[in-house]
Every structure is written in C-alpha cells, then in structure tokens.
Amino acid sequence: MSISSGLMPPYVHVPASVAAARAVEAVKIYGSGDTAVRALNGLTVEFERGHFTAIMGPSGSGKSTLLHCLAGLDALTTGQIFLGDIELGQLSERELTKLRRDRAGFVFQAFNLIPTLTAAENVTLPMDLAGREADPEWLDTVIEAVGIRDRLGHKPSELSGGQQQRAAAARALASRPEIVFADEPTGNLDSSAAAELLTFMQRAVKDFGQTIVMVTHDPAAASRADRVVFLADGRIVDEMLEPTAAAILDRMKRLGD
C-alpha cells in the first residue's frame, strides 16, 4: 500500500494492520437548538480490508450519513473518521478532494454518470481529473468483469439502468481505490440487473481483494455481503457475519423498519 506523504499528517501512528475505514465516537448533528437532529450518536465501527460490508437500518437511522462521512463528503460534528491511517478531520478541503479522487470509489443510487461523457470516459474520469494514465490491463479486467465492453463508446442516455450502474461500478474500481462506497446502488434497478451488479461487486472483493462498503435497504442485496452492520438512531445496534436474506429480514423487522 502506498500513501502519498503529503496526505499523511506526521503524528499519525501507522499500525501494522489497520482497517480500511473506521469511525470512532462519530457524532453528527444537523441543525441546532430545538430542531437539531443527531444523525450519528457516538458511533464506532471498523470496516476490514478486503471485505464486503453492508450497512442496514431503518430510514433516519443515519446509515447514509455514516457513508457520506466515511467518504469525506460530509464532516463529523465530533469524533474521528479514518480512511486507512488517515484521519479525515485533519484534512483540508483540497486534500479531501484528492483523497476521494485517488483512494475512494463511488457508486450512487442514481445519476452516477456525467451525461456528456461516454461510458469509457466516465470510467476513467477520476484518473483524467488527476491527470494520470489508467493501468490499461486493470482497466481491461474491470471492463470485462462488468460486461460493458460493447457499450463503451455510448453516452449514458444510451445505456440501460443496469448498464449505467455497472459503468459506475467500473469507474469506482478503475483507479484501484482502497475502498469503494456504494449508496443504494441497486435502488433503481430491476431484480436481474441488481443481481448482476451485486455479483460483480462480490467478484471485486473475492477476486481482486477490493474493500466495499454498501448502504442498502434491500435484504437480498445485503445478503451478498460478508458482513451486515445494523444501525438505529445513529448507533450500531447489531451485526451479522455470513448473512442470509431471511435472517436479515428477521433482524430488520425487529428494528422496526
């Protein structure tokens, strides 16, 4: 693993084995006074390298907030977020942008692709922004894996919803990020397109050693993960290893979703 020295505050101790991402005593409060909402309420969690973790929880449980904060898209009120050994709270806006570009990948629920760029251009966008060349072999591997090779020259409006999401997943992996964040990636897909995307994400973890953190509502999607973390009221309330859809559904019912 290589860390650009500019990003690493000198006082951070680098342990031998460190989680891909972790939140420590994370508190996020939106608004102030009577209308203040505690989206994250002193939450601590780790996401292991090379694992596929799903975050689940009822609406308003803080799962999206957690993902946004982990990804450096939003800042905590108090507490710490580490991406690898880097504490995000110490970073400037510019450093955060660089971190997202070079060390994280994203798949959102919708509107994942820039409409003016072709699928291929979308896939290499983070590297183009960094002014870096993509590793052609790896790019080839990723594109092959998501199965959009014949659609590379097309604009997003000419792709199906499933193809768009797979192109977004390819983009997320193309720069070999340390971690990929997926926010309801299957939310807008029909079940077969969703299954294809999830299969690819599983492969990315198993075959390529990718780390993925995915927020989802869908127990079937969550069951593809190695581990499911359950949130309620801004805290981790439970977790499940080797989950099945039925077990997740059962747990979610108890959480009152």
Add this chain to the structure above:
Amino acid sequence: MWRATLKGLLAHRWRLLRTALAVALGVGFVAGTYILTDTMRQKIDDIIAEGSEGQDVVVRAETKFASVATVGAETPVYEGLLPEIREVEGVADARGSVFGTAVMIDERGDPIRPMGPPTLGGNWDPTQFELAAGEPPVGLTDVVVDDVTAERYEFVVGDDIQIVFPSSSEAFRISGIVKMPPSYMGATMALFELPVAQRLLGFSGSFNSIAVRAAPGISDVVLRDRVAAVLPEGYEAVTISAATAEVEEQMGRIMGFIETALLAFAAVALFVGAFIIFNTFSILVAQRTREIGLLRAVGATRTQVTLSVLTEAVVVGLLASLVGLALGMIFAQGMIALLGAFGTEFSGTALQFRPRTAVVAMLAGLLVTVVSAVAPARRATHVPPVVAIGGHFQLPGRSLHRRLIVGGLVTAFGVGSLLVGLFADIPNALSVVGVGALATFIGAGMLSALIARPLAAVVGGPFTRVSEPAHLGRQNAMRSPRRTASTAAALMIGVGLVGFVTIAAASVKASATSAIEDSVRADYILQGGSAAMTTGGVSADVSGRLREEPSVGVVSSVKTGQFGLDDAATTLTAIDPLTLPEVLDVGAGDLAALGALTDEGVLVRDRVAEDHGWKVGDTVEMVFQKTGAQRLPIEGLYELSGFSGDFLISLSAYERNFVPGFDAQVYVLRAPEASAADLEAAVNRAVEPYPTVTVQDKAEYIKSQTSQIDGLLAFMQALLGLSILIALLGIANTLGLSIIERTRELGLLRAVGMSRGQLRSMVRWEAVIIGVMGTLLGLAIGVFFGWALVRALQEEGVTEFTVPLGQLALYVVIAAVAAILAAWLPARRASKLDILSAIVTE
C-alpha cells in the same frame, strides 16, 4: 394563479434583476441619448435666447439658400444702412455687429482651440457685454478676451497676445477681460473696437447683421415692416423670433442627426438584449417543466401558463425600464462630463428629463422583453400535467429541419436586402440595409444552432488535451446547441458590427493612403489643424508669404464653400487649375478638364453629372450667399475623388462669390534648384506667425488623414462595446442557469474527485468556447458586411478591401478573456456548491 406567479417572482428576484440588466443597459442607452440631446437642445435654445436679448428685429443679407449657419459665412450688410435704419420711426436703437474666427495663441505658441466650440472674434458692444476687468478696446492693438480663457491661460490686463484671423496674424495688448456668458459652451472670444474687428474679420465697411431695438409700444412685426421698407434690394428684416426659430431649426436638424445615430447604436444594444431575454426565458421554461406541469395538473389552463410566463416578462421589462432610466441619467451625465473634458461646456443647464424620454424608454424595455419572451411562453403550454407526477417529458424543440429552412430563408432575405440596399439605386437605401443587417443576424442566429455542436467541437478541440476540465467544458458547450448558439449569437451581433467597422475603417484607410501615395506630388501640405470649420484653416496670407520664398516652386491653395443647388446646401471646392496639376497627379482625363476650367465655369464630378443628366456645355444654376443665383457653364467633367463635394470652381470664381475665408489646404512644391532643407526653412518661415497651421509632408499627411478614421473607429467601437457587454452578461446568465440545472452533475464530479479549481476551470472553458464561437461567427458576418460596404463605396474612392487579420485575431483573444471574466461569478457559485446537497437533491 396570480399568487403562484408572484411568489415565484419574489423567490427569483436576484435572477430577475440580472436578466433585467441585459435590457436595462439598452434602455439606458436610449434614455441617455434622449436626455443628452434634450439637454444639448436646451443649451442651444438658451444660447440663442441670450444672444438675442435686447433685439427685436434683425437686418441681414437675404438668405439665398437653406444652410447650416457657420460663423463668418454670412454675407456682409453694408454699414451705410445703419443711419437710415436709425431714422425709421419706432426704432429705439440699431447696432451693427461683426463676428468671425479669431484663434488666440498661448504663451508657448500653441493655438487655443477647444474641440468643438468655436473660437470667436467680434466687435466690442457695451450693450451686449460686461467687463470683468480693464478697459474696453480702443485702437488698432487693443483686445478684450473672455474671462474663462483668461483664467485658464493666466492672461491679465496688459499682457501681449498673438491672434490669428482668416487672412492675417497680429499682435495685440489685452485691455480688458469680458465676462463670458455661460451659454457660450466653452467657446473662446476676442473682442475689438468695431472698425478694427471689421478689418480683421474681412468685413471692411460692413457688418454681419444689424440688430434693431423697438421703441416702447412698437411691436416686432410693425418694426420689421417699417425697417424693411427702407432696405434696398438683397437685404431683409426679420423679427428676432423668426431669426431664432431658423437657427433653432438648423441646430435641431444637427441634433436630430446625432440623436438618430446614437439611437441606432442603442437599438443594437436592445436587439442583443432581446436575444438574452429569449434565451433566459427558454432556459427558465425548460427548467420549470415540473412546476408548470403541477400548475397544469391542479387546473391551470394553457392560457394561464402563458400569462404566468408573460407576467414574469412584464416584471422583468418594468424593472429593466426603471433601471434603464437611472442608467440613462448616468450615461447622459457621463457624456456631458466627457464633452466638458474636451472643451464643450454644458454646465449651467440642468439635465433635461422629458416625459417622452420616460415613455419611449419604458415602451422599449417592455416591448423588447415581452416580445422576446412570447416564444418561450408559448412553448411552456406544451408541458402536459403528467410531468408533475414524475412523467418524463422533453420540451419539443422545433425540428432542426424547420430551423434550417426558416433560418436559411431569413438569412437569404437579410443578405439580399443588404445587397439591394447597397448596390441598387433605391429610395430609403439606408433603412433597407438596416433591415437586411437585422435579418442577417437573426437568420445567422437561427442557423448557428445547427452548427453549434460541430463548431463548439472544433473551437474546443485544441483545448481538450489541455486538461480534463477543458474537455468537460467543451462537452457542456456542445450538449445544448440551441442554448449555446443563442448565447453566442448575442455576442455575434456586437462583434459582427465591430468587425465590420474595423474592416471598413482599415479599407478606407488603405484606400486613402494609396490614393495620396499615388496622387500627391507636393512636398508639403499645409492645413488649419482642426477639421471643424468654425476653427478655420490656413490664413490666406500664408500662401502669399510662401510665394515670396525663392525655394518654393509651386503654391496651390484649395478652399471649400457651400452653395445652393435646387434649394439644398451643397459643397464645392475651389482650386487653381493652373497649379493644381503640378502638386497633384490627377490623371489625363482630369488634367484636360482642369485645363478647360475658366473663372466663369464649373467642373462637375462625372457620376454626379450623369445622375443629373448634365453634359459639358450645359449650365448649372448655383446660388451663392454673397452674389445670389449664378448660371455657370459646365466646362468639363472630372473623376478624381478626394475633393469636398462634387463641384470644382476656380479660386477667382470663389473670390467673386464668397466672403474671404481660410484656405482648406495649401500644397507646396519645391523649386527645382532649391534643396529640401531650404524648402523646409522657407515653409517654416512662412507659417511662423500662424501657429494654427500644421505643416505636413506626404507621410505625415497620410497619417493625419488616417488618424481621423481611427478616431471615428474608436468612437464606434466604444458605442458597440455596450452591446458586447450585454452579450457577456448573457453568457454569465446562461452559465448561471445551466449550473442550477446541473447541480447533481457538479456534485457527482466533486464526489469523484474534481477539485473546486477544476470545476471553476470547467465553467470558464465553457464560457471561452461560447465566447470564441460567437466572436468567430460575428467576424465572419463582419467580413461579409465589410466586403459589401467596400464594394458599394468603390465609386467613392474606397478601392482597397483590407481585412486586418492581426486586429481580428486580437478580438478573438479579447473575447476569450472577457468570457472568462463573465464566467467568474457562475464559476465561483458552482465551486461553492455543497457536494452533499448536490448529490442528494430529491
């Protein structure tokens, strides 16, 4: 419905104001023009009223033809009439007055010559003027100067001063300082004892006019008739109100010309504003489809939707009009300050804000805005209610096919009208040309949507390799060809006209240069400096002094004057047919014509003779102010352009028919045996008492001729600059609206690692591509317009078609830089977007 509309308006008040600004600048131009010209008119009326105080009837030589009044050009009134007029019953007093040109020389030897206002010389009249210091002028060497000039140049009573007249240059002693009436607008004034003024200004034994004051109880009309009864043939008595009305009418015509010229530029600015309004409302309607769908779903009719959009246009138009009126005041104030800085004083007259100004400005603002919003408003009615509940709907753009046909037809009509107006002999050619240009711009604007995508791709092509933001900026410029095209088209108009005047000016300059290069043989050309006729030319004395110099071989003077032809004031040039061919290479045909010219006849320019159906041997009736109608035989036709007017007479004929005046130019040729240094010394000796005269060799003469064109070009560019500014506002507006539309996309870009700087860069690249596109389209049209004009003016001596590529390339660079500035705020706003709110909208 109304409440929804109004709430929407309030919610978008800043955007409304920004949109309104695009029209407000044009409205401000219109209002400012009216305020400025009204104020100037008021000032002129004040001057005339002040100048006519204490007069009831004026006696003058009969006006032979309608002409713009020029100081010193009036026919003299014999001074022997004065005692007779004083005898008339009912006359309280009668005084003769003399006025002409007198240029004072400052201590450094430079002429005191404000730009525009006249340099007056006249007779001291205690009933008309009041001394601030010193004594009235008595005798041959006394002069009284005005207090404003005295203060500015630190003249005091007792100082010596050199003053230049049409025929002489003399030294005087300042005997007094006269209080300058403020209405004289920055003119300079030197006053002498009456007989001295008569001699100096060429009115020996005569006056410009005689002012008569009535005894109590005698009306102007009665007095006029009584005075008229004693006047000999050739003189007339007019009441002061009739006399001032004439001058007011003449000045009104000049002001009307200035007003029309400025309004033409204002119309261009409004036209550009219309493009922006159209574009803005089109984008707004497109962005609001969901809102409009909701209104339709809850029961709003199509008419109500249209009215809702038009209401917004009315509000924008009203806002634009009000802001425009305020801008107009500032514009007029600024112009008056600018004129003051160049020597024309308007202070002392309040800014004239007439109801007409408000009405026209309001109408202009409202009409431009509402008419431009009609098409977008109608398109809004196509939104079906279903979009309110998430149905997908794309506003139907008119098919590109139809656009091609309509745009092509409009362009063809425009180009056709332009060419017909320029080349065919038709009445109202100028309006036809104007309509043609307008249609060409609209047509090109429509067609530009068709080529916007490939053009943006080509323009942005070289940049895509620069950086990813440049690539994305180019893609954004290409994604909505209509929007890009109409934003660029607004810029195209201003740049097209700037390109046109630049090419026209370059062509005229090149033509003038080659004409002078080819024809002028003289070693030196003497001119009176300022081109304004009131500040004179070369005193006639100079040519006499030159002839006495042995190293001077040939001296040839050229004068210009006005005469009446079919009741219209027409310009002629007087030359010496013997010496002119020695200093000018006129060509074989013209040489023969000049050889045929006697002191009794006239030469007419060939194509003018053709228009009138005149042949050599026919006679032309020319009405001279001094001698009345004269029938002159046409002794030849000439071809050469470059003389004022289309009629040539001999200098002897001029002396017979005109009061003495300055030489417009004096050409000097070296004597064969003399050296260049001798000639230079001789010429400098001859003009030594006349600092008003500029001595130029051929190269300097070319430069002075072309620099006048440069001045005019700079003035037109400044006036067109406003249209370009409005177009840049349009770019800012479009980008701002696009950014709102692309919020999610911008958020995504930021999320996947685009830095704020890169985002700003992306917006700026889009602006640069739009700006360069508009500039290239504009320059293409400008080159065509320029070519058409040069072809049309071929007979006027514009023989060269010159495209100053370097200057046009500079315009492209300036446009790119200006576009970056226009994108400044939108780019900043885009980069400040909160990433999360951008991603999680809805």
